Amino acid sequence: MPKVKNWQLGREMSYPYEERHPRWQFAFVFNTNRCIGCQTCTMSCRSTWTFSKGQELMWWNNVESKPYGGHPRNWDARLLAMLEAANPGKQVWDAKGAFDGKTIFEAAQTRKSGPGAQPALGFLPTDDDWRAPNAWEDTPTGGDFKRDGQYGGGTQLPEHSVWFFHLARICNHCTYPGCLASCPRKAIYKRPDDGVVLIDQKRCRGYRECVEGCPYKKAFYRPTTRTSEKCVACFPRLEGKDRTISPTGAPAETRCMSACVGKIRLQGLVEIDKDGNWAAAPENPLAFLVRERQVALPLYPQFGTEPNGFYIPPRWVPRDYLEQMFGPGVESAIEQYSCPDRELLAVLQLFRASRQIIFRFAIEKGSKVAEVEVTLPNGKSVTQEIFNDTVLGFNKAGEEVVRLTIEEQTFERPDVHVNSI
Ligand code: SF4
Numbered sequence: 286m287p288k289v290k291n292w293q294l295g296r297e298m299s300y301p302y303e304e305r306h307p308r309w310q311f312a313f314v315f316n317t318n319r320c321i322g323c324q325t326c327t328m329s330c331r332s333t334w335t336f337s338k339g340q341e342l343m344w345w346n347n348v349e350s351k352p353y354g355g356h357p358r359n360w361d362a363r364l365l366a367m368l369e370a371a372n373p374g375k376q377v378w379d380a381k382g383a384f385d386g387k388t389i390f391e392a393a394q395t396r397k398s399g400p401g402a403q404p405a406l407g408f409l410p411t412d413d414d415w416r417a418p419n420a421w422e423d424t425p426t427g428g429d430f431k432r433d434g435q436y437g438g439g440t441q442l443p444e445h446s447v448w449f450f451h452l453a454r455i456c457n458h459c460t461y462p463g464c465l466a467s468c469p470r471k472a473i474y475k476r477p478d479d480g481v482v483l484i485d486q487k488r489c490r491g492y493r494e495c496v497e498g499c500p501y502k503k504a505f506y507r508p509t510t511r512t513s514e515k516c517v518a519c520f521p522r523l524e525g526k527d528r529t530i531s532p533t534g535a536p537a538e539t540r541c542m543s544a545c546v547g548k549i550r551l552q553g554l555v556e557i558d559k560d561g562n563w564a565a566a567p568e569n570p571l572a573f574l575v576r577e578r579q580v581a582l583p584l585y586p587q588f589g590t591e592p593n594g595f596y597i598p599p600r601w602v603p604r605d606y607l608e609q610m611f612g613p614g615v616e617s618a619i620e621q622y623s624c625p626d627r628e629l630l631a632v633l634q635l636f637r638a639s640r641q642i643i644f645r646f647a648i649e650k651g652s653k654v655a656e657v658e659v660t661l662p663n664g665k666s667v668t669q670e671i672f673n674d675t676v677l678g679f680n681k682a683g684e685e686v687v688r689l690t691i692e693e694q695t696f697e698r699p700d701v702h703v704n705s706i
């Protein structure tokens with residue numbers, strides 16, 4: 286099997302195909318600290334792409350309550366258990382932050398031929414597993430949880446003893462997709478212009494190997510057409526074809542991103558250099574959050590698909606749970622988010638500030654407006670200085686699409702309103 290670079294693992298790994306990279310890559314950051322589980326994103330996707338016959342169990346966007354929720358049921362716990370069984374006790378990160386264990390592609394090599402042989406380790410959920418997209422909604426866990434409805438235990442940072450959080454999920458448009466690796470028909474491809482992963486409906490024969498091979502369970506079978514379908518990253522919007530949002534044809538964000546009520550989502554396109562690395566672009570908000578600051582982390586990077594969705598981890602959740610989910614960068618990400626410096630605070634304002642994709646940000650410095658005492662996760666107290674800086678966002682053509690100050694503007698309603706009686 287060819288060797289490919291995987292920056293999230295800090296090493297090379299085996300993958301069924303040679304490395305090939307798009308010029309730009311669709312990517313997103315979700316801030317789990319802000320998600321309220323309202324499912325507006327879920328319904329905006331549903332009403333755009335999956336409202337037809339045969340798509341009833343298909344949720345390209347879903348929001349599950351962790352630790353118990355999942356669509357399909359227990360999707361992550363089941364795969365983690367399979368990986369552990371394939372490589373007992375060795376699914377670990379080393380002291381330098383590299384993953385020593387086996388990815389889904391490497392673990393699958395232990396079953397090379399005969400029944401059960403797969404390019405990527407996976408499983409096929411049953412219809413029952415897909416049935417309830419939001420089971421265990423808002424259900425907490427923790428040693429002090431009392432079943433009589435009394436929510437005992439502390440809710441003090443750095444870790445709450447009774448906790449849950451909302452995990453919003455879409456297809457990660459992975460660099461090394463498990464769905465693509467698993468397809469015997471070569472019906473799945475990654476677009477060279479934006480890295481979006483699509484299923485060619487003419488080639489697909491509905492074998493469901495992609496459903497089995499996607500570790501995030503974001504490829505779905507449609508019984509009415511006998512083909513598989515998945516998130517298409519609202520590609521007409523990426524191409525700037527929605528002229529209501531993009532009068533000049535600049536790339537726009539997807540429906541689920543645009544609809545987010547909690548302002549947890551920031552989606553973009555990052556430039557990929559000729560070696561397949563993210564091009565150095567610290568002024569691109571995605572590159573700033575993911576590569577420069579590493580405040581947003583990949584979901585289950587140990588699966589090995591190099592997902593292009595990243596999460597700012599929830600501050601209150603026990604760290605061992607977060608580290609098995611987001612890898613070894615959790616503590617540093619939470620520390621930065623707990624007391625963001627001037628630049629990070631400015632970039633955090635860009636979430637849901639524009640429906641056109643922001644390719645570059647700039648900051649105009651303002652005066653100091655506050656000092657706030659903050660307790661860091663390690664217990665140390667620091668003083669955070671807040672400046673009323675202005676953050677600007679620019680679209681692909683370099684046009685200004687966002688101008689926001691750190692201090693939210695307030696408006697006083699006049700005494701007489703148009704709807705006054
Ligand atoms: S998340 Fe799943 S469906 Fe999406 S690209 Fe990755 S492997 Fe394929």
Ligand code: SF4
Binds near residue numbers: 321
């Ligand atoms: S719309 Fe935003 S806040 Fe609401 S569930 Fe979706 S991601 Fe969370």
